[in-house]
Amino acid sequence: MQPHTLPLAAVGIITAMLTGLVACTSPQPTEPTEQTTEQRQQDRPPASVAADLGRVEIDASCTLNARSRIEIGTAQLHHMWYTKARESFQKAAAADEDCAMAQWGLAMTYYTPLWAKPYPEDLEAGARAAQKAADLGGETPREKAYIDAVAAFYDDYENRSHEERAKAFEEAWKQAYEQDPQDVEAASFYALAMLSTIPPTAEDVDTQRQAGAILEDxxxxxxxxxxxxxxxxxxxxxxxxxxEAVEVSRDYSELAPAVPHALHMPSHTFTRLGMWDESIEWNQRSEEAARRNPVAGMDYLDLYHAQDYLTYAYLQEARDTEAEKVAQRAKEAQNPQPHTASAYASIAIPARLALERRDWQAAANLEPLHPETIEWEKWPYIEGIKHAARAVGLIELDELDQARVELDKMAELQQASAEMNEPYWNGQLQIYQNVVRALLADAEGNTAEALAGLRDAATSQEALGKHPVTPGRVIQASEVLGETLRENGQAEEALEVYVEALDKRPNRFRAVYGAAVSARAAGQGDVARDYYNQLLDLTAKSDGDRPELKEAREFTAVGGGASSSAD
Structure with missing residues (x-):
């Protein structure tokens, strides 16, 4: 199915209508009036389709006005449009003070599975709403199950770990799902809860398949x-x-053509598959939609998240000028939200620009896009990325003493990170330290030590998986390993490393180029020519002057040779 594109004017109108409208299949909301439970049951409308949000069905035991808001809010929850969803549930609560499901929805907006752990103030607000929902009480078995599910997450939150509460949330949604397997809302929330309890240090294919089967149903x-x-x-x-997600990725953008996160989500699939044109298209639309909506435009996962993915995709096609423009827009954006995603993008975007293009001076002098407005002490494991990029640049510039200073700073941040229960991010920072140590060892002539360290770093990084907040690691340890092998006369092994890396991450510029140069150094001219041609195809829209592309054109133009003069 081909992606559907709306005119900008039409999208603007839709965006303005998102909150407070339902499709013509639902009656228009009216002002709340005093109603008995029996009256509320009698005027219940059929399941509604919120305007350009998708079809949801809650059928809450509340006034007609409140029910309409709850269905819109639930659709927004499914889009992870939490700020908008909270507004919708607040309006539902104002329309019907006795509506337990409005409070259920409010509690749901303070927990953001797959993103990050709630802050203490969010836990407190969510727990208040969950308790109020329980006090009001659900009037149907379904409502009771939903209220129990959200209560399971907030119960005794001051004494139980996030992981314990997330697992309780999953188990409670499992009960709601098993109570009625045909309830698509319960099934969806159960599948989401399953995905959110996969350890962040692993990609659990079995659990992902199980959740996927429920969602396909x-x-x-x-x-x-x-x-x-x-x-x-x-x-x-x-x-x-x-x-397996290509078709549903394209369909999703049609389902919600004005929701920034819905427009971004297909790029998760396209990034995995190295489909950079598609990733660029959807993140462009996501960024534009976020800017058109003042609330979403300030939302960390809408604007900065899309900009990081967009920068990453442009760099793989060597569209460096376009990538720089994205970085400038990200730098000019105001008031980044205090969240992992905005902090990450603030450092990852300039780090990608420097490291992917091998601009070692820029790497050595790296600064985040928002050095003053983000409280970096909250994210030492992300601030560490800045020092990792600086260290790599300094090593390449043969400023080893200064690189060791950056490594020491990474160790300090690692110690601060150890106090936080963030296994993915802490693990990634440790891997970056190991890469820097290995590069220092190589620069000092300790080749065996360097290669052993890089092999361990690459293996650990593959086992760690990829966090949803990032399109890819800022430093790919496997690519650093491949380059170090080749530079130390082990071109055939380097080629094997690059081939394996491309199997996991297709069409990455540095890996394709690394495979070409390694094959060339190994005397495999035909293989080198294939990879150089792949690189030229990949960068057909290049707007920069990377020397790698000149090399590829020269090699393919003369039919190739056996030795390498690269780097």
Missing amino acids: VLDQEPNHPGGHHYLIHAYDNPQLAS
Whole structure:
């Protein structure tokens, strides 16, 4: 199915209508009036389709006005549009003070599975709403199950770990799902909860497949369900599964053409598959939609998240000028939200620009896009990326003493990170330190030590997997290993490393180029020519002057040779 593109004017109108509208299949909201439970049951409308949000069905025991808001809010929850969803549930609560499901929805907005752990103030607000929902009480078995599910996450939050509460949330949604397997809302939230309890240090294909099967069944029952689309992309966000999500990725953008995160989500699949044109298209639209909506434009996962993915994709096609423009727009954006995603993008974007293009001076002098407005002490494991990029640049510039200073700073941040229960990010920072140590060893002539360290770093990084917040690591240890092997006369082994890396991450510029140069150094002219041609195809839209492309053109023009003069 081909992606559907709306005129900008039409999208603007849709965006303005998102909150407070439902499709013509639902009656228009009216002002709340005093109603008995029996009256509320009698005027219940059929399941609604929120305007350009997808089809949801909650059927809450509340006034007509509140029910309409709850269905919109639930659709927004499925899009992870938490700021908008909170507004919708607050309006539902104002429309019907006795509506337990409005409070259920409010509690749901303070937990953001797959993103980051709630801050203490969010836990407190979510727990208040969950308790109020429980006090009001659900009037149907379904409502009771939903309220129990959100209560399971907030129960005793001051004394239980996030992991314990996330698992309780999953188990409670499992009970709601098993109570009625045909309930697509419960099925969707159960699948999301399953994905959110996969350890962040591993990509659990079995659990991802299990969640995916539930979500495929959701879409069989309701093809326009937002959670079915969104969470299925997350379920298959894995090198082994991504190809199974191409169709649903394209469909999702049609389902919600004005929701920034819905426009971004297909790029998770396209990034895994190295489909850079598609990733660029959807992240462009996501960034534009975020800018058109003042609330979403300030939302960390809408604007900065799309900009990081967009920068990454442009760099793989050597569209360096376009990547620089994205970085400038990200730098000019105001008030980045205090969240992992905005902090990460602030450092990852300039680091990618420097390291992917081998601009060692820029790497050595790296600064985040928002050095003053982000409280970096909250994210020492992300601040460490800045020092890792600086260290790599300094080593390449043969400023080894200064590189050791950056390494010491990484060790300090690692110690601060150890106090935080963030195994993925802490693990990634440790890997970056190991890469820097290995490069220092290589620069000092300790080749065996360097290669052993890089092999360990590459293995650890592959085992760690990829976090949803990032399109790819800022430093790919396997590529550093391949380059170090080749520079130390082990071109054939380097080629094997690059081939394996490309199997997991297709069409990465540095890996394709590394494979070409390694094959050339190993005397495999035909193989080198194939990879050089692949690089030229990959960068057909290049707007920069990378020397690698000149090398590729010269090699392919003369038919290739056996030796390498690269680097």
